[in-house]
Amino acid sequence: NIVVLPNLEDIETEAASWLTVLGREHVSEDDRLAFRRWLNSSERHRIAFDELSALWGDLEILEELNDIAAAAPIAESPKPAFFNRRSVFAMAASLILAVGLGVFYKIQQSRDLYQADIFETAVGEQRTIKLSDGSILQLNTASRAEIAFSQTERVVRLTMGEAHFDVAKNKERPFSVHAPAGIVKAVGTIFTVRVRSQQAVEVTVEEGRVVLSPQEAPTQLHATGENTHPIRQPLAELTPGQTVVFAERVEEIAQLPEPELKRKLAWRQGMLAYSGESLGEVIADISRYTDIKIEIEDPVLADRQVAGYFRVGEVDALLETLKLNFDIEVKRIDSKHVKLADASSS
16 A cells, blocks of 8 residues: 655645635635634644734734634644554554464474373273373273373373373374383374283284384494494384284294174273183183282183173173172172172082
8 A cells, every 4th residue: 555645835826715714804704714624634734724813913813813723723734544543453463363373382382292191091991092192091990001202202101000092194104102011113003002000001903013022222332432322123023913012032822813803902992802712811800900900719710711792991890790690609708898609500
């Protein structure tokens, strides 16, 4: 927008014309109103009029002019369009918005790259979290995951429990899960990691592939005086449907049929599924989801095979099923302690 500044000579000519009009013997009300409008339209008009009025020596005319001028309210001189109040507010708002969007973008971009959080679940609790990179983390019962994302890598430290990962693809930022007994590295894949103990971690792959490595060795001092991490060779690579337990070495890799894979991951839908596992294995698994202590009195009973679907957290329903369908006696010691015995031997 181009703002045209008024010509001073034109203003002085207009001021002189008004002095002539107002110097008449009779001044109409229309002329008075027109003069007031002209005088109020610009501070330059008032200055030019005052300067020319001072050159007149007729006091009666000056008095008349002063009366008319005094009757006109003082007007603010018009400012260029880009300096009026609304424009200034609009410009300020636009600037604030632009800066705000820029800051928000930087914060969001930083948030996408860097994330440092800790997520936990209590006994019997399950939780699903969307991470800053778009990956999905699902924590099973009594689990803890520490997130440490940087610009160059995405690291999750699973210190306890079990977690399912649906990893967003990003070859420039490798995704790894650090468990006490080893490291699982993946890029754009779906897998589950379970911490069985400080010496063993279980991994199951649904899609893509993962590479298993032992935990990094402590930092060593190189002969040159530099700190270095010894290079640890990968232990194995898993593909879809495979599961394994590993630590310093990899046990036998098992290829799971589709139905068995679904049963193994049924916890993600809040179900526990078994198909021929020993009662000892079933009780050990179910004990992760409850604070009730369940003991098996007879070692022979612990080897009895069990099959069925149970909803997570419904311990009473499980115990009732064992009692009715597997001829197992359920002895309730107290509200937090249960013992299982072979009903046929009692």
